[in-house]
Amino acid sequence: MNKQFYVYIMTNKNNTVLYTGVTNDLNRRVYEYKKKLMDGFTKKYNVDKLVFY
Numbered sequence: 092m093n094k095q096f097y098v099y100i101m102t103n104k105n106n107t108v109l110y111t112g113v114t115n116d117l118n119r120r121v122y123e124y125k126k127k128l129m130d131g132f133t134k135k136y137n138v139d140k141l142v143f144y
Contacts, residue, residue: 099144101133108136117144 097117101110101124110133114120123129125139132138 097144100142101138102140102142103137104140106140108138109142110136110138 094115096113096115098111098113099117099120101112101121102108112120121141124133127134127139
């Protein structure tokens with residue numbers, strides 16, 4: 092069985108930071124960023140806008 096993965100790019104509201112990541116559940120991951128459920132770089136720089144996948 093093959094699993095599908097997504098490479099994605101996100102940014103903050105000012106478009107001053109880019110963050111790249113890989114996930115097998117893009118909807119869940121974007122939700123986690125928007126709700127600030129993950130600590131680290133994305134929370135520190137308010138990354139919550141999906142740019143590309």
